[in-house]
Amino acid sequence: MTKILVVNMIPNNWSDEQNQDCEPCISVNPANPDEIMATAFTFDNPAGTSAISPAMTGAWAPIFYSNDGGISWSLHFVLPSGAGAVLPTFDVTARFGASGANVYSGLISSVSGSIIINRAANALTHQTTLVTRSGDQPFAETFFNGGQDLLYVGYNGSTTHATIDQSPDAGAGVPTFNAISVDARNSNNGPKTRTAIHASGTVYGAFYSLNTDGTWDVVVVKDTNWGASLPPYQALIGGDGKAGVVVAPSISVDASGTEDANFGHDRRGWELAIAVDPNDEKRVYLVYNTGTSAADYTLHLVRSTDGGATWSADARSIVVAKNPGVAINSLGHVGFAYQQVVGPTGSSNWVTIFEHSHDDFATFDSHTLCSTSSSVPTPVSSMATYIGDYIKVQAAGESFYGVFSASNVPAAANFPSGIHFQRNVDMGAGHLLGNDGVTVVPPSIDPFFFKVTVTSGGVATAIADSGNFGQVCLGSFHDELLTIDNNGPGLLTITNIVSSSPEFEAPSVLSYPLLVSSGGWIGVMLRFRPGSFGLKAAVITIFSGDPAGPHKIRVTGNCAPPRLSLILADSGNFGKVCVGAFKDEPLILNNSGKCTLTVTGIASTSPEFLSPGVISYPLSVGPGDALPVPIRFEPTSFGPKSAVITVFSNDPAGPRKVRVTGDAPAGKLTITGSSIFGGVPNCRREQRILTLCNTGDCNLHVSHVGFKHKCKCYRLINNPFPAVLRPGSCLSLVIQYFANERVARGCELVIHSDDPGEPVRIIEVVAYTLWDCCNCGCKDHKQGCGCCECCDEEEEDKE
């Protein structure tokens, strides 16, 4: 739905006015859309072209100015002109600086005939000239970037031909300008060079290029860096390898130099308008015309969605029409205005139409703003144009603002969308009245302001659990349906849905806008995909045409971490384990969290406590699950042992540690029996038995049993050692004494074992010989009680 306001812009105190105020242009202050200015061929006196001479009274031509959104208008005399000039200005456009701080104009001076580009601090101040050029039809556009006003003035330069004259900082004390020729093919162009600028830095330029065979190409050039690329305006390359894409090749455009009675008493030639979507620098609309006479003079509205590389067929074709204006509002809706001759020659009307489409003209609504006779008033031949060679449509936010010129006969039927006159009129009688409110003033051409407010829908939303996505694990996601209802009276145009957090993903819409009819709804999926642990919150913002502004929805979710708990029997005490043996105990990895636990490694501080030889980490433990992994105690030496087992995982609390202990006991040598022989009659053999027992918990390695020194009277009989004594086992050792010593001598029996308490045991073996010859039995027995040497025994010992 749309609301339309149409206002005749001639102020009340200018009610005597009867000039041909044609060829209007408009500019809305981007910083304050209530502030609007417009230009037209408007003199500084009400008589103007109706007078014999002079035409201009003073040196300043007026602009139209409104500070209440276009409801009321006043004239401010700020544009450079000259007393006696036959026109207030030639072609003129004025623009608010995009910063809202300055006002610029590009016009052809009615004094010098040159293009002058001008500036003033505001719309109410005399403008001063910044730069002078030679050419035709300057058309200014501005944009604000980086704190600076960028000014682009398209025109057909006398030597530069199709030209974009641009200043990167037009608000500077002494701004620089660069006049760039943009036609790479030909050196003759139509009067119009139009620009469209996007916040991305993309600047489009459009113009007509005259081919050598007399046909015309409609060309679009592009720059992606505010026109400052090197070389500039070469972002689009045509099939011939030259800069610029030819949108309409070799068309016939036969312009009429002056008024054509078959064309509503106006002239024809080179219609052109271009607009870029403020939300999508690749979406561009262009209007051009073809035709060699009034009858086949046709406007073509075409669209590009790939940044000008390719263009659609006609979205709209309008016959016998001129003065296209096109703009795209913040919702992506397209406003298309034009003026069409309707009716046969002699009784035709100029009909000004505004079309509005939210779906690229698959459908559109059409509004007649004005329909007035093309013969009333009689055209003033001194201008060569009746209603002018251009109009302007501009979008500001969701609204479209425009201006056109037409006959001002004040009859309600002439303005089907409504009309508001400021000047004195008698609507009933269809008369214009002078300043005195009585005198009838003849009809003339006036500028008319129009504003089309797109009546939008309203956003209402619904989402489960008040937008709480609940628990979602890291690496996974959860979707919730967001229902968007249109509870407003008009079409709801959703231009974007954005999330304040990347963990809450807005729906990936292939192409905005989304359209919701009044009372309808759509569902879009929101996704919570946490990227880290913890409680999460975000704001989902729906940008739409809802007059209440962007709609915000708070969403929450939780990404609880896994929690690793370690369980080990006996508080990690492995007990006694002999060296050479091992013992395994299961270490329980328990995940007490709500998301999968990922174990990335297990380490031990001691090689005697072995972590499991997992081939490849990570190990996964589901929420609430437990995983036993064996820990092995395998001591390599005796004694108490300890270590720390560390488990690495994705538990945000960090690695978990458990202390493990164990003991590696040794064997214990216990000796029983006696090594004391006492006195032994000579030449007799006595034996004693020692029993070596292992009274420890682990094997005892008895590595050697023998006499420390040579003891020829002692022998070990069938010494079983070295030998391993199992815990609790014993082996006996037989010691034999052969008594034949004259002098008693002791001997030390040495026992080596791995008993850590006493690895070397020395047993005193004591015996002596009792000399009694009767007992002598030696073969070399000597007479008397002599010694009975027993060499055999010695020999045996040696063995």
Added chain:
Amino acid sequence: MIDDDALVRLAGEAPFIFGGEVLSEEPSAAVAVDDVIRVPEGMTGFAGSRVTVLLERPLRRGRYIFFADPYSVGGSIAVRERGHVDGDEAERVREALRESHANLIAERFEAAVLVVLGGLGEVRALTEGRPRGIPWAVAPLEVERVLKGPAKQHHVLVLGPRYGSRRLPPAPPLREGLRAIFFLTHAPHEALEKLGEGREGAFHIATSWDIQPPERLEEIEKIAGKERKRG
């Protein structure tokens, strides 16, 4: 006190010349207009109105005659002061305005080779379509009275732009049916070439000041008389 020369210059340049009572001692003063000496052509209802004057300097309450440029016109009118004189100098101002105008006419009269009262006939374009140069046109001028130049001129041709052209900005377009006093000069060579035959009797209107309404005939005749005497 503005001297006579300055006053003549001011009177010649100011689109608004009016007398009125300053009602407030402010930089933008409300003035009740009681005497209109000059307003932009076609403007009515100025006398008796209350206008805002953006003063050069604040003035005490009282009556003054203002010379001003237009500033804004909307539901009310505001002008920007160029200068002022005391309110009792209206006649001096009127005389200055007349002198200014006479000077202009005299200047144009002197520059003209032919000054006539007459009417323009059908305007015929000398170029086709929308020319890249000046859109020259020609129109016959039926002479009613010769004020300067050969007295027996009855028909001359006038060359001028078909419509206002940025390539010849001062020249007014030819308007069929226009009856006026024309100050004619020699036609530019370029226009004569376009015309072809009949060059001898072809003239040109150089500026919009060179077209004056028939009502000024007497005034212009006086100037012409003075010029002839001077000549």
